[in-house]
């Protein structure tokens with residue numbers, strides 16, 4: 451099982467990425483392979499000039515194509531998800547999330563834009579044909595403390611519980627996910643099928 455983790459924050463000290471880190475830890479503890487990519491690691495030229503053929507964008511496309519699931523985290527910016535993340539998602543092929551389970555995570559300054567994931571990010575993930583979109587986790591800055599003085603990142607108890615519950619739901623969705631039939635197997639099955647009326 452392989453899950454891609456995509457951090458959509460342009461910030462180096464990112465709270466939304468800490469949410470991703472917690473989910474990653476729990477997934478790896480359950481022997482799920484993970485790959486972390488950050489929007490800020492892509493060059494601005496690749497993003498702003500929509501360079502579909504850049505090696506970094508091709509790598510992202512290949513990684514997502516081979517993954518079973520995607521966890522995407524974003525800060526809320528101006529009542530929506532981060533524009534840099536949108537620019538990156540625009541570089542994915544049309545059905546990039548077909549057959550994949552997707553878990554969105556968001557952090558924000560306040561509860562005011564609690565629905566930003568539902569009305570802004572989820573429609574984009576659905577347009578990429580995500581097979582199953584999980585409910586997602588929304589957190590406010592006050593619930594997340596940066597790693598400090600050797601201490602790891604800290605989450606308030608209620609948020610930690612919601613993140614762990616979302617990870618369990620992701621694992622369950624991955625386990626029941628129907629696998630796409632590979633083209634050569636489909637051909638073989640059609641060729642050897644016995645038809646009766």
Ligand SMILES: Cc1cc2nc3c(=O)[nH]c(=O)nc-3n(C[C@H](O)[C@H](O)[C@H](O)COP(=O)(O)O)c2cc1C
Nearest residue numbers: 459461464465466525526527528529557558559560
């Ligand atoms: C440019 C900008 C716009 C923001 N817009 C909002 C907003 O509309 N609503 C909100 O609740 N928080 C807003 N915030 C606060 C961030 O969503 C919040 O601090 C978030 O946790 C940052 O995530 P990050 O550390 O992963 O970048 C904004 C922050 C910035 C820098």
